[in-house]
Amino acid sequence: MPSTSEPADDARLWASMASARDAGAFCRAWLDLQCARTPGAIAGLVVLEGEENSFAPAASWPAGPQDIPHLRKVAEQTLTSGQAVVENDPDHPAHTGIAYPIAAGGRTYGAVVLVIAGATAERLQPILRELHWGVGWILSIVWQHQANEQADRNAASIAALDVLAAVEEHESFDESAVSLCNALAVALECSRVSFGKVYKDKVTLAAMSHGAWFRKKSDTAEAIEAAMDEALDQGVTLSVPSSEGNRLITLQQVRLAASGGLMAVASVPVLDRGLPVGVITLERDADGAPFAPRDLLFAQSVASLTAQLLAFKLREERWFGGRARRHMMDGARALFGPRRPLAKALGVAALVLLLFLLVPLAQFRVSADAALEGRVQRAAAVPFSGFIAQSHARAGDVVKQGQLLATLDDRDLQIDHARSVSEVQQLDREYRESLAKHERSNMNLDGAKLRQAEAQLRLIEYKLARTNILAPLSGVLVSGDVSQLVGTPVKEGEILFEVAPLDDFRVVLHVEEADITYLRPGQKGRFAPTGLAGGTVPFVVTRISSVTGTQDGKNTFRVEAELDSGAPRTLRPGMEGIAKVTIDRRSNLWIWTRGLRNWLQLFFWKWIP
Structure with missing residues (x-):
């Protein structure tokens, strides 16, 4: 030492x-x-x-x-x-x-x-x-x-807050998920970052970094989802190469790394108050380095910070109200923001259309088939059964009272008249002879026969006087044309002609039963006869009849109206067209959908108990 x-x-x-x-x-x-x-x-x-x-x-x-x-x-x-x-x-x-x-x-x-x-x-x-x-x-x-x-933690906190801000600035869940993946890819120097959302304990790939679209049915997507499921099932962060030894199962992480030739793979569960929201999968290619503990800690911190926000956006996406609010916010930004002039033009057009549909400025009218008819209408009928000999007028002709309209064949009547005259003369001679001989019984019998023959002669003369069918009054023939019936038999009482005055008309409307509730006497309208080529005539409703009829398979009510005093002289009884009665002002949407609304009301009334 x-x-x-x-x-x-x-x-x-x-x-x-x-x-x-x-x-x-x-x-x-x-x-x-x-x-x-x-x-x-x-x-x-x-x-x-x-x-x-x-x-x-x-x-x-x-x-x-x-x-x-x-x-x-x-x-x-x-x-x-x-x-x-x-x-x-x-x-x-x-x-x-x-x-x-x-x-x-x-x-x-x-x-x-x-x-x-x-x-x-x-x-x-x-x-x-x-x-x-x-x-x-x-x-x-x-x-x-x-x-x-501390500086590293502060830098990591700032980076995590930057990621949170990037996620929060988007309205939709998909945009936020893509932003999260892009921010993590930059912060952790990853080749790819993926986010999978959890629904019914199953992870579905929702976003990838550096791209807004990906193939959800590809082998890569399935491998990433399997790695996410593996981390979600264990409820912990998994990474390969792993620093945890063999204590954690990382088979799918290894499979993903091998399939893509990656250096490192890590999957981080995203939990909101203990409930899974999604899983973040980080990938580094062969040129990168394995994930250090500080990298995984940063990813976990970001997952914790963004979990609640992502869960909220995901819940909004799954509810209709949330999607509607997001679309409304997008529309508001497009309309009132500094850009997108086309959206603003479309918004103004939509506003004008909305006002056009909802503001009660449109005139509500009830339309109905209508026809002109005379206030007084007379018929020229057949006085006795016979045959048409001549036709002198037809429908649409203007006639005067007493004008000859048609003639019945009187040849048989003339023969019967000659025979009756001869019979009367013979019976008169027989009666006189019995009277001269004072044969009372023969006289009574011959007298009765004579009176009978005279009555028959008067009947024949009456018919001969009625062979000419005359106009009952001055006006226009509204019906009747026997020019094609010359020589054909007719029966007694059969109407051949109808005559109506030229200056006394009324409009008859055939109103459908769904619209009859809107009509009241005194309401005004206009009648457009087919023969006036687009011209209209004003009228006033005078009478709503309770008599119903059938027209084109629909039940209709008869409504009568008086024409204005300034009606054109070219009008003729029998003219048909369309009449519109002015009711009040309603919105165009109400007018155009009233038929559908009436049908729906009846439908629900029929089926709802």
């Missing part, structure tokens, strides 16, 4: 300590310098706090492993008590162990242990004083290490 009596090269040792590049080299250089400056020092050890609050040697003097049980014993006493310990070695009474704590602020960070040969009470006091001042160098390294760790 080196002797403390030998002079120490202080300059070299100070230079070695000043040029140390890490904490281990600094501790070794400091211990070398401290032992060189301590008389009788034969061994030295620096113990510092490591991970998980455990203590481990940071430097030893002389260099190499030290197997001195007493050295370890006094170090443990100092670390436990936090006080300096001076104790002789029972196996070597000439050796004294001195342990001095490296402590500050009530916390022990380690200890410096020296073994002194031939130490006396007078020599121990300056040695302890030297250790007291020398420990400050070690504390500076500890504080520097703590500052570096």
Whole structure:
């Protein structure tokens, strides 16, 4: 062992300590310098706090492993008590162990242990004083290490908050997931980062870094989802190469790494209050390095920070209200933001359309088939059964009262008239002969026959006088055309012609039963006859009849209306067209959908108990 009596090269040792590049080299250089400056020092050890609050040697003097049980014993006493310990070695009474704590602020960070040969009470006091001042160098390294760790934590916290801000600035879940993957890929220098969402205990790949679209049925996607399921089932972070030995199952992580030729793969569950939201899978290609514990800690911190936000967005995506709110917000930004002029133009057009549909500015009218008919209408009927001989008028002709319309064939009547006249003359002679002979019985019989023959003759003469069918009044023929029926038989009472006045009309509307509730007497409207070529005539509803009819398979009600006094003279009874009755002002949407609404009301009334 080196002797403390030998002079120490202080300059070299100070230079070695000043040029140390890490904490281990600094501790070794400091211990070398401290032992060189301590008389009788034969061994030295620096113990510092490591991970998980455990203590481990940071430097030893002389260099190499030290197997001195007493050295370890006094170090443990100092670390436990936090006080300096001076104790002789029972196996070597000439050796004294001195342990001095490296402590500050009530916390022990380690200890410096020296073994002194031939130490006396007078020599121990300056040695302890030297250790007291020398420990400050070690504390500076500890504080520097703590500052570096704090700086690293601050940088990691800032990076994690940046990731959280990047995720939060998007409205939809898919956009937030892609933003999370991109931010983690940059922060951890990953070749690819994937996010899978959990639904019914199954992970589905939702987003990948550096791309908004991916093939969900590809082999790569299935391998990533299998790795995510593996981490989700175990509820812990998995990584390969693994620092946990064989305690965790990483088969799917290894399979994913092998299939993609990757250096490292890690899967981090994302939990919101203990419930799984998703899984983050990190990948580094062959040129990268394995994931360090600080990398996994950063990924876990990001997962914890974003879990609640991602869960909220995912719940919104699954509910109709959330999707509607997101679409409304997107629309509002497009309409009122500084860009997207096309969206603004479409928004203005949609607003105008909405006003057009909802504001009650449109005139609501009830439409119905209508026809003109005369207020007074007379019929010209067949006076007796016979045959049409001539036709002198047809429907649409303007006639005067007494004008000849048609003539019945009177040839049979003329023959019957001649026969009746001859029969009357013969019976009159027979009656006179019986009267002259005073044959009372023959006289009564011949008188009765004579009266019967005279009555028959008067009937024939009456029919002969009615063979001409005349117009019952002046006006227009609204029906009747027997020009094609000349020579055909007609029966008594059959109507051949109908005549209506030219200046006394009314409009008859056939209103469907669904619209009849909107009509009231006194309402105004306009009638568009087919024959006026787009012209309309105003009218006023006068009577709503309870009589129903059938038109085109629909039930209709008869509604009568009076024409305006300024109606054109070209109107004729029988003209048909479309009539519209003005009701009030309603919205266009209400007008266009009233038929559907009526049908739905009847449908639900029929089927709802």
